[in-house]
Amino acid sequence: MATIHEGLMTKSALLVAMVACAAVLPAQAPATLIRNATVLTVTKGTLPATDVLLQDGKIAAIGKNLTTPSGAMVIDGTGKFLMPGIIDPHSHMMSDATNEGSLSVTSMVRIADVLNPTAPNIYRALAGGTTMLNILHGSANTIGGQNAVVKLKWGRPAQAMLVPGAMPGIKFALGENVTRKNSNTVIVQGQAQAPRRFPTSRMGQEVVLRDAFTRARDYQATWADYRARLAKKEAGLIAPRRDLELEPLVEVLEGKRYVHAHSYRADEMLMLLNLADEFGFKVKTLQHGLEGYKIASEIAKHGAGLSTFADSWGYKIEAYDAIAYNVAILMRHGVVTTINSDDDGRARRLNIDAAKMMRYGGLTEDEALRIITYNGAIQLGLQDRVGSIEVGKEADVVLWNAHPLSVYASPDYTIIDGEVFFSKESDQKMRTARATERAELEKAEPNQAPSGRGGAGGRGGAGAPTATPAGGVR
């Protein structure tokens, strides 16, 4: 696998260099036929002993006894479970920066500028069946930066991981993480104290939002005026200044950019929904939303989704009122709800978090799978492309060795756009190759300590494990 992917990486790097960087065509993988698996389609029920054909990056056919196209790789799915790739709607993985905490409005910063396609956690998440991430700015300020939606195509350049056509988004944040910035009392000897930054209260956060969107409206009007004059062919026109802070907020006002709002308490969520109604935009998702169950009807009425934790609470004051039934209550009220990781470790076992929701609130199997797949696709505006196993959808699928809602399950294959990006078999080979490589490298001259002080010898050739597949670990 290592060698295969390194080869591919060079090729795709060339491809990216030759084709314009923005629009990367999905690589053409050979066809793959998964035979005789239990197919968890998520949207169309469970299909026993079914074949799924992946071709040209898409799910080409679902059925019994499908013909194998020539040259296709065949994977025996007998006794195994095929489900759509897991979508993690809230991640900070593979980002070389998390917060631009200096200002209260930092809509000008972009996660896409700082992606790290070599972060080992990408591979580890693949080993847990995760194929897509919504990478978000942190929660240090009321209006944070622009998100990036990626597929975890390990070994490829960052540009090839960005999902073309994904709806752009932006992170907002309410509550304690925003105000906490100002209660920093740690004064390091020799360091200046962090300057206080408005706002220091939830009221202040509303003011920041109101001010920012008021400025965005003015900016929108300035450009509208300019464009109108331009259309009338007025002479001597100079375009208004482009403002990278306000441009994304105008996109929010125009419904061209999703708002993903970090929030915990019912009151702050209501404030945001009301403010959004007032300015005429939609909040796409409330992130965390631990008190969402208190205002489920109001959230449903606005049309917002909510992405939360399965069972994390009490870790700060605003997380005290969390309950494990949050997901189920929201689902029953018609809110598109997901479970997210917000953590590189948890991103490897989201299937277990989903399974917990059957225990707390009695979600069906399909519903439990939905909160880590199809609902995530809806929250990213990609429900027509990913999130379920249906003909014509992008071939992001995971073949598990047991039912994915079991603690004993782990992926045998993780496939994105029809290409295998993780398999247990190649992982094993890679471990051996790594151990050999490490032993070689440790013998090399630049890895020896100078002047014969011990050197690197004897430190055990066995390489560190390259991945911890999810499930069956604890």
Add this chain to the structure above:
Amino acid sequence: MVSLLRFAGAVTSFAIIASPLVAQRSSPAVYAITNARLVPVSAPAIERGTLVVRNGLIVALGASVAVPADARVIDGTGLTVYPGFIDAYGTLGMPSPAPAAAGAAAGGRGGGGAPGAAPSAPNSTQASGLQPEVAVVNELGPEAGAFSAANAAGFTTAMTGIGNGVFRGSSAIINLDGTNVSELIVRNDMAQQLAFSRGGGRGGGGGGFPGSLFGVFAAIRQELLDAQRYREVSAAYAKNPKGMVRPAYDPSLAALQPVLARQQILVMAANSQREIERALDLAKEFNLRVMIAGGSEAYKVADRLKADNVPVLLAINFPRRTTAPAADAEPEAIRVLRERVEAPKGPAVLQAAGVTYAFHSGGAFTDFLANVRRAVTAGLSQEQALRAMTTVPAQLFGVADRVGALEPGRIANLTITKGDLFAAGTTVSQLFVDGHPVTVAQAAAAPAAAGGRGGGRGGPPGELQGEWNARLAFDGAEHDVTFTFRQENAVLAGVLEGSFGSAELLDGTIAPDGTFRFAAFLMHHDGPERAQFSGVWRDGVLTGDLAVPGHGASRFTGSQGH
């Protein structure tokens, strides 16, 4: 300091006007180096020849050149004469950091202290660190002995720039002998320099926007967009000011105009593969003429660099293990082991891919020649290596008519070795800079080379040894770590332990004035990240900066543990 320099500058300009032909020194200087092996680089080597220097210039060289009657003759038997080497990127001649007073408030420009004083740009409307109008020519002020380590490595010439900020202003090509701007400058307004971290004195840890890597990208993008609009508005006003509100003058946006117009090169500091790719993306977005400086992983991006036609100013500062691992240390990341083995092969990879590259020392003067030889052992030809420190940088910097080759009419910058440069153990025995002999502090290298530096600062504070407790302000949080240092002469080794795991200190050096540098791999949530520490040890306190690719500039302070 600045006003003194300006005064000195004014006096020297006057002197130049008085005797225009003698730019550098008053005494006429004619030298003939005889019986030497001459390697012009731009032409085949002359196995036994004579080279004549007059009034700062090479006037003749060849196998049968007559020795002028007024020349001082240097018997070059056993010596090889090369064109003076060019250090293609760095901060040579910039004032060293002011002692970072503990407890100093950050002031308007943030961080305080650490590498390089804050350049002056009092009228800028831009955020701290985004002043392209600053210029090395206004800041240059070499201390006594500032060039001795570079000279010992064979460098007679360098591109030098300001060491902090995002937009770092105009760099200059300087000759490495002299005390003031008038003597040093070979070409001013060389390139605009850029780094993706504010670094040191201009608003490092102190706060303010931009305080993160993506903030830096946003700030650069906004400033370039503003500069584009400034161009448009200024042009409209110039065409017909009647009835138009006068555009506000902005020195920062004005300084970016040559960069936008592709008249001035933008040198972008980028090392890792992803840093280089991001820099190239930005260059493409704004159609800029760029060079990459640093480029430690440039060999991984060779095809793209070739396709984009972007030259690399390549740091020949290869990583290697410097100390034995501690008994209980974790195995090193395979990435670290790989990088040490692959890095010396980098220049040959770039060569094969057809990428244009010039060498720079990366500040590692002591090891420079040894590292060049490592690159040659790893597949680069000697001729290619030699060009990368002579003719290629001269061409890249538009000074090939002045430096970079032994040819009559060029500046007499000569690097002279006893024996062949590429033979193990060969050292630089003598330099000529601007036609004047410069004695090289002999090999025992680092300590001696750095010796002259900071002599006036009360001598070395002793050896940096033992346990030190330090606090890093990193990614908006405070982290406590322990350094265990071992200093042997100018080499600083040891380990770092604490919230980032346990890491060996790499490539560590310390100068007699207490300034030190080392790198360490910090265990971060996405795996190990190479952090570059630079700071000063003074009055029992360590202070300095650490730079981690992808993270905002950070500070550290430390004191001796018990």
